[in-house]
Amino acid sequence: MPEETRENPVAAIEARHLSRRFGSVAALDDASFAIARGEFVALMGASGSGKTTLMNLLTCLDTPSSGELRLNGVDAAGFDEEARREFRARHIGLVFQQFHLIPYLSALENVMLAQHYHSVTDEASARRALEDVGLAHRLDHLPSELSGGEQQRVCIARALVNEPPLLFADEPTGNLDAENEARVLDILRRLHGEGRTIVMVTHNPALGAYAQRIIRLQHGRIVP
Amino acid sequence: MTGILLLRALSVRNQRVWVVFLALMVGAAIVNALISVYFDIDIKMSRELRTFGANVYLGPAHGHSLPEADFDRLAAAAPPGLVAAGSPYLYGTARSELENVALAGVRFSALRALVPYWQVEGAWIGVDFDDRNAMIGRTLAARLNLAVGDSLSLIRDGRKKTLRIKGIIDAGDASDSLLFVGLELAQDWLDKPGTMSHALFSMMNRAGEVERFADELRAAHPDWAVRPIRKVSANEGDVLVKIQGLMGLVSIVILLLSTLCVNTSLTAIVSERQREFALQKALGAANGTIIRQVLLETLAISLAATVVGCLAGFVLAQVLGQTVFSASIGLRAWVLPITFALSLSVALAAAALPLRRIMYIQPASVLKGE
Numbered sequence: 240m241p242e243e244t245r246e247n248p249v250a251a252i253e254a255r256h257l258s259r260r261f262g263s264v265a266a267l268d269d270a271s272f273a274i275a276r277g278e279f280v281a282l283m284g285a286s287g288s289g290k291t292t293l294m295n296l297l298t299c300l301d302t303p304s305s306g307e308l309r310l311n312g313v314d315a316a317g318f319d320e321e322a323r324r325e326f327r328a329r330h331i332g333l334v335f336q337q338f339h340l341i342p343y344l345s346a347l348e349n350v351m352l353a354q355h356y357h358s359v360t361d362e363a364s365a366r367r368a369l370e371d372v373g374l375a376h377r378l379d380h381l382p383s384e385l386s387g388g389e390q391q392r393v394c395i396a397r398a399l400v401n402e403p404p405l406l407f408a409d410e411p412t413g414n415l416d417a418e419n420e421a422r423v424l425d426i427l428r429r430l431h432g433e434g435r436t437i438v439m440v441t442h443n444p445a446l447g448a449y450a451q452r453i454i455r456l457q458h459g460r461i462v463p
Numbered sequence: 464m465t466g467i468l469l470l471r472a473l474s475v476r477n478q479r480v481w482v483v484f485l486a487l488m489v490g491a492a493i494v495n496a497l498i499s500v501y502f503d504i505d506i507k508m509s510r511e512l513r514t515f516g517a518n519v520y521l522g523p524a525h526g527h528s529l530p531e532a533d534f535d536r537l538a539a540a541a542p543p544g545l546v547a548a549g550s551p552y553l554y555g556t557a558r559s560e561l562e563n564v565a566l567a568g569v570r571f572s573a574l575r576a577l578v579p580y581w582q583v584e585g586a587w588i589g590v591d592f593d594d595r596n597a598m599i600g601r602t603l604a605a606r607l608n609l610a611v612g613d614s615l616s617l618i619r620d621g622r623k624k625t626l627r628i629k630g631i632i633d634a635g636d637a638s639d640s641l642l643f644v645g646l647e648l649a650q651d652w653l654d655k656p657g658t659m660s661h662a663l664f665s666m667m668n669r670a671g672e673v674e675r676f677a678d679e680l681r682a683a684h685p686d687w688a689v690r691p692i693r694k695v696s697a698n699e700g701d702v703l704v705k706i707q708g709l710m711g712l713v714s715i716v717i718l719l720l721s722t723l724c725v726n727t728s729l730t731a732i733v734s735e736r737q738r739e740f741a742l743q744k745a746l747g748a749a750n751g752t753i754i755r756q757v758l759l760e761t762l763a764i765s766l767a768a769t770v771v772g773c774l775a776g777f778v779l780a781q782v783l784g785q786t787v788f789s790a791s792i793g794l795r796a797w798v799l800p801i802t803f804a805l806s807l808s809v810a811l812a813a814a815a816l817p818l819r820r821i822m823y824i825q826p827a828s829v830l831k832g833e
Contacts, residue, residue: 291831300745300827321749328747339742339830343471348464355464356747397746 388419490721491772568649
């Protein structure tokens with residue numbers, strides 16, 4: 240992995256002229272922006288606006304066609320697959336709209352899985368992560384035995400257990416009812432309050448309002 | 464964590480895991496049984512083909528007779544267990560009260576093993592020293608109008624030897640015209656003590672052992688004419704080669720079918736678990752880590768299937784042995800590592816393509832449900 244250089248010591252994420260093309264189609268076109276450490280930013284836009292494409296680049300699930308990308312001070316644009324994998328494991332926490340829990344592992348084991356791919360498993364800290372999202376009583380339950388809100392909180396605990404500096408949430412309340420949506424947003428706000436950098440993808444303006452700042456996308460371009 | 468993933472992943476996919484298990488188990492069982500029979504078949508077949516009678520001839524290279532002691536010298540020179548039965552034969556003509564008859568002196572105790580295909584009316588003579596009974600070929604018996612229990616007297620120089628007919632032989636060959644008596648009696652009556660015309664042996668033809676032994680004897684005893692009776696020995700070898708080839712072919716087909724079945728099931732498993740693998744990659748798992756995990760699952764199923772397959776294979780080998788040869792098949796320890804190696808090779812070959820698919824799973828698109 241490239242050595243960490245800090246051109247902008249305040250920026251957690253810094254993109255310059257970032258583009259991603261699929262054939263002749265530009266899913267993301269010349270995006271430039273910066274997200275400060277500790278900032279809570281919402282990526283918003285209609286379907287097909289390029290939110291997911293940008294999210295995939297920021298979470299190192301994809302590589303840009305051109306442009307610069309610095310994540311936590313590291314040049315991520317030129318990462319090969321192995322470097323992207325390692326960066327994801329060490330620096331990025333992912334919260335998915337569809338939770339993506341392993342169905343045959345308990346809540347605790349699902350959280351420990353992230354530790355397993357990061358370094359070593361630590362049951363005590365996995366328990367603490369679940370306790371922090373209010374699931375101390377659901378440690379040994381399988382995902383099928385949890386409500387949607389509980390599954391999303393397990394997903395958040397899994398994203399946080401390795402204490403990554405960057406937390407990405409892709410439509411984190413998209414599959415939740417109002418009560419669970421409020422609960423998940425409370426957790427995100429608390430994490431933001433603790434100084435964590437959070438990037439949340441949403442198409443819901445009400446959710447976007449929870450963020451400090453909104454980056455809007457339209458037809459693959461950032462718009463004011 | 465690896466252990467938890469292994470056990471849980473296997474336990475939640477019962478149906479597919481069972482299909483893989485059964486495919487590998489059946490493959491291991493059949494291959495194990497066929498290998499066991501394959502290496503036992505030459506002995507079993509040799510025993511079976513012994514029912515066709517003698518397969519080695521010992522006669523004089525020059526002249527018409529050999530010392531009877533040569534029979535024992537040959538038997539002593541044979542590797543242990545090679546000679547199943549043997550008898551010197553002495554032929555001559557004797558005068559009976561009715562007409563001249565062709566006489567054959569034999570060791571009766573070996574006769575049943577040398578000519579098991581004879582149909583005997585009455586009874587066989589079981590001991591070599593019996594000089595009061597005789598067996599007679601059916602053609603000669605008909606000509607002399609003799610039946611079982613009748614008597615026939617040999618006459619020579621004022622001597623008379625009366626023999627009771629104990630059995631009438633239907634051999635379908637020249638034996639039907641002979642009168643069989645004990646070797647000692649024949650030597651005495653024909654005035655050829657310690658002599659034989661030739662000898663016949665029934666030998667176990669393990670992997671062409673008879674041919675090799677005959678070659679050795681010819682080299683060591685130029686005065687002997689030693690030759691396998693090819694009618695039996697050569698056929699025996701041909702049949703063995705064909706049966707062993709057939710078994711090898713069946714084993715290969717079974718292994719290919721097992722590979723195909725396991726491959727199909729593993730492909731389905733990988734396809735079903737695509738999201739799981741995508742998530743693991745998103746969390747930072749390397750391709751190698753996930754491949755090792757699935758490989759470990761496959762090997763765990765393979766090992767369990769092979770252990771059960773080896774046990775089932777041993778039972779199947781016994782069933783084959785009893786059904787075909789009416790004998791048990793020996794347990795050879797070295798068949799087990801061969802079965803394990805073949806079974807694991809099948810599992811690995813079957814897993815190669817599904818495992819390769821894991822490398823191409825793109826977490827971003829799979830987790831988005833595209």
